[in-house]
Amino acid sequence: MSQIIKMFLGKCPHCEKGQVFYKNGNPFLFQMPKMNKNCQECGHRFEREPGYFFGAMYGSYLCDFSSICYRLSTHFLYNGWNFSILDDY
Known part of the structure; x- marks a missing residue:
């Protein structure tokens, strides 16, 4: 699966199976998506990079x-x- 497709689908960058977001946002209602703390499949921790x-x-x-x-x-x-x-x- 292409990296760009995985990015748009919200897949884990480490194992490519788990979901990054547990709730999808709605840009028309100004709702941001809710992000998981860890991947459910591999346990990879999602966090922002320094800077x-x-x-x-x-x-x-x-x-x-x-x-x-x-x-x-x-x-x-x-x-x-x-x-x-x-x-x-």
């Missing part, structure tokens, strides 16, 4: 930085180096 959230943090920084660069470049492209908002102060 699990660093990827999301770096991805968020990348999106924010690219959004700021895009907005500034379009502002300067259409308005030049004119800071007319600051003239009133």
